[in-house]
Amino acid sequence: MSPPTLAVFKLASCDGCQLTLLDCEDELLGLAGQVRIAHFLEASSAIDPGPYDLALVEGSVTTPADAERVHAIRAAAHRLVTIGACATAGGIQALRNFADVEEFTRSVYARPDYIDTLATSTPVSAHVEVDFELRGCPIDRRQLLEVLTAHLAGRKPDISGHSVCFECKRRGTVCVTVAHGTPCLGPVTHAGCGAICPAYGRGCYGCFGPSGSVNLPALIPLLRRDGMDERATERFLRTFNAAAFDEEPRR
Incomplete structure (x- = not known):
């Protein structure tokens, strides 16, 4: 029986949540023995096509290409978990939601006509069904490991909702x-x-x-x-x- 496949994808983000996964070090080595990492560009250029048993998505949807891509990821993943504030809430880039994004692009870029962006930054759950959301900026490594092991074991992650x-x-x-x-x-x-x-x-x-x-x-x-x-x-x-x-x- 082949091991379950794990894929990690990035949308609009700083990569910090993916780095949290890499910072797991010893735990990551143990995880590598339990799953086949099929797509994780932060760690390897090797890419295997889906379907994937579990997909982790970092980053918010900020461009038309992001919106299309997240649907493709959802279609290829049996379970989809969003990780980090960007993926679960739009991130700090969602500050654009309260202002004029065209004014921002004119102020920042010499050729704003080259920029293809959406007026808002939105969480992945605003576009596709998500199986679990892991909060944080960045996420907590202990919670990440709990989510991964829970999905491998076929149970619900034990992440409390208290303050x-x-x-x-x-x-x-x-x-x-x-x-x-x-x-x-x-x-x-x-x-x-x-x-x-x-x-x-x-x-x-x-x-x-x-x-x-x-x-x-x-x-x-x-x-x-x-x-x-x-x-x-x-x-x-x-x-x-x-x-x-x-x-x-x-x-």
């Missing part, structure tokens, strides 16, 4: 908002980073996107109490997962 606040409490980190009045997105952000920023006295920046129980209307008054006006609050929310947080109601 960063839970991780702060678990590691005994003093709440930076309560203790110092520091603006923090921890209450509405998906866990996975280990609450790194609050552990060093900084507020959470929302790298892992909205958690499973987001209540932005309750958080906004706290941010205002800590000295953030409407414009500052908007900028605070529009970072790595700008489009995802913007879908939540504002008050």
Whole structure:
């Protein structure tokens, strides 16, 4: 019986989530013995055609070519998992969604007529069915390994949907908002980073996107109490997962 095939694809992104997979090092060697890596240009120029048992997709859909390609990937993959903020929420490039993309291209490129781009940056799930979304900018290697082993074992990945606040409490980190009045997105952000920023006295920046129980209307008054006006609050929310947080109601 041949081993299951794994394919890793990149759309519009910085490659950071693919590098997280490569950084697994010893675990990756063990994984290589369990699967056949059929497509992973970050690691090898060798390409085998599909179908693939599992496809990982990094990056958002930002061009007409991306939109066509993601449909081809979906058709070739038995299971499709999106990895990282770009693939799951449009990424930091989704800041274009709140402005005029034509103005951006005129400002940045000497020949904007050469640029073929969409007006918005959208997650893969906006175009095709996705079997699982792994959050993060970049993703967490432990969560990535859990997703890979779960799919190989034919079970659902054990990735909790609680917030960063839970991780702060678990590691005994003093709440930076309560203790110092520091603006923090921890209450509405998906866990996975280990609450790194609050552990060093900084507020959470929302790298892992909205958690499973987001209540932005309750958080906004706290941010205002800590000295953030409407414009500052908007900028605070529009970072790595700008489009995802913007879908939540504002008050």
